[in-house]
Amino acid sequence: MYDAIIIGAGHNGLVCAAYLAKAGRKVLVLEANDRVGGAAITRSFGTGFKVSAGAHLINLLDPVVIDELKLESHGLDLGQKTLKTVSLSHKGQHLVIDGDQLTGQVSDEDRSAFADYKAQMTRFSRLLNKLHLRPPPRLKPGRLSDYLDLLRVGAGLRRLGQRDMRDFLRIAGINIYDVLEEHFDNELLKGALAFDAVLGNHLGPRSNGSVLNALHRSSGRINDDNGTFASPPGGVGAVSEALAKAAVALGAKIRTGAPVEQLMFNGDTACGVRLQSGEQIEAETVVSNADPKRTFLDLVGARHLEAEFAQSIHRTRCSGNVAKLHLGLKSLPRFTELDPTLAGERLLIAPSADYLDLAFNQAKYGHCSDHPAMEITIPSVADPSLADEGHHVLSAIVQYAPYRLKGGWEHAHEPFKKTLIDQLDQYAPGLSLQVISSELLTPADIEAEFGITGGHWHHGEMTLDQAFMLRPAPGAGRYATPIDGLYLCGAGSHPGGGVMGLAGRNAAQTVLSGGKT
């Protein structure tokens, strides 16, 4: 019998498995797909192309996890350098963001405002990161440890100093559009910064809560730099492979192609799982890396939950709004007036905050954007092994593409792909003629391929109502759930999505300390 079964070998499931195994627990990871990594995988598409099919850049993977699991000794490689961000202009007057430096047609005021802005956001993000490294404080009064947790949050805020604390409290809940208007004039800059504030969520730049998402996205650091991006050789799947190696080396067992159908109960306590194949496997503890809705409404079943809790899970918002475009190209595309040495960087199509807002307007009413925002990477520039000789692979995150598209995705799939390629062609004329293979993953496809309800980047919106101890819902905000023996460890739990590893780490610590809700 196993001490713990982990449902899902997403990166968080693997992290959780590694920590549990490290503590001497007998762990079995059961993954539905035939490879590990969840939404952090590298796989082939088209003829001879390989791509990071879900996540394609690393910006949140926590150094604590890298360190504690000695991931580098298991092959973790985040690449030679971090990426610059290029905010593309289709006229060719691009803006390059490198750390706190700007290159392009930018005023001195914007330059210095950006350095200040970036520094302040970094201070805020680091505070957030401290909160990410432990289970969120409980809301229930009564326990000393919870008061201490709350005090720690308060003390962290105070330590920011009076000016920062006021600013933090003022902006944390509001929208990025207004904040950017206060600081900057440059449209390309505002577009790029607003993009990071809405990415992965059903948020427009004028939606409250977008600042929080921006802080979340810059809470990770690579080489001790907040808000930078890495493109690992071999794609993001290589990160998952390293995690799997670490977990296995520590003693965890991983089975792929093993979809779990149902949780098994002994009375009211989870005691194992039944696979779709009918096989039953028992364990002391079950930890779910699947998203909260899948975990509670499918694998557990609403009827095994108490009524109010079942409703609050049912009501969590997790309709994805992001699509993924993969193109196999004959040669390296030429973006208008872009220095060719920048082709391998992180390229954004978000020419202004208003552009994003207009794109979001359509999504609000159930349509995909006619002029979507994009985050483009061409990983084959740094890692030619991803495509045949001379060929290139382009991976683009596309926003907005609502999961609940009016009229459904079936007929909209191909026209939307064409819209995207046409749009890229505007920025890189001739690109459409270079396409050998193409693949579009809509949220519906993401749901089908990765088993994520609604195809949501974070397994559920990253907004205040679904953050910290409210993530995914009250009663399950600290990895333990109302069901004894069942824990959550995925992006649907604090601190949320992105390839980060902290949900898996915190969950493991909760399991090890026998934590309750």
Add this chain to the structure above:
Amino acid sequence: MKLDKDHYKTAVYPSPFHAKTSVLNETREFERWHDYMSATRYFDVSMEYFSCRNSTGVFDLTAMCKYRITGVDALDYLNRLMTRDVSKIKVGRVGYGVWCDDAGQVVDDGTVFHIRDGEYWLCAQGRQYDWLLTSALGFDVVIEDISHQMTSLAVQGPTSCATLKAMGLAEIETLKPFGLRHYSIEDGELTVSRTGFTGDLGYELWMKPELAEPVWDALFAAGRLHGIKPMGERALAMARLEAGFIQAWHDFLPADKAVRTTHTRSPFELDLHWLVDFKKPNFTGRRALLEEKRNGSRYRLARLDIDGNKPAHHAFVYNRQNKVIGIVTSAMWSPSAKANIALASLDVPYGEPGDEYLVEIYYQRELAWNRVMAPCRVVKGAFFDPPRKKQTPPADC
């Protein structure tokens, strides 16, 4: 349910029995109870009360909230909703129960009728449709609010069986407490259950509104020689307190209506331990109730027998050290028990049967206020519990 397009113009309806009750109501006193006019009294509260203790009293139950639950998961659904084991309520039986929120606090109490194979009715004093739908996620059930499609009468008292028998309900005397049976009447169905809110021999009749008047006429014709009388809300309230039954908004605050979590009550705190079945692996409130069982409750429901004859409405209860230990939630002078009785909610650990306390009673005499500190004792069981309540067949049938 299809609504008339002008439905919003009328908030309160006459009950389907109104043509009958309004003639009998000498006081013309009606009050609003949910969507219906309900008689508070007909001629004299104590006479009406005595009809249900000495002969037969008839109470118009139209405004009770009634829900029909069908579908393959009906039983599983009810078992998850309620704290008791509903599978023990076989076809043709009725069971009392409570349902809780996730925090294990009582939302309401009511009765489950296992009407037919696969069909249950749930009857409650308060509106529960929202709560019932909230609880339905994941179950294959159909939940219908049949409050307006079914109406009912309570026929209570020692001669109630003889009355129904005279009305032509064959073998009604063999119906056991908490049993139910269907009869055909006027081409319609009349469902009779041996249930009630008086703690006496008694029945409840369930029918479509079209049958209301013919049933009333047949009932009163049959009951004429059995002393049948209509009874209003105030008389019923007396009978229920003597029987020791609790009532929402008096003895507990429905959990879904409470703002302050300390103001609600768990089933344990309402002396309903027997309704909580932890053998069921899951029901709403189970986790919290298990924890309460381990760690202890906050309150205890106590039945008080108070010296003197001044009803202890809303009185504080004190221990011998003059410390407030709780409040009276319902009180009256009981004509049948010949005692000054009350239900109280006391702080744990107070309220052991046999304990003696003081209640602070304020009463008016010719507009002047007086106060007594009346000694009282905690007693066990119903204040009035006649053997005829359970007797089958009843003595006169």
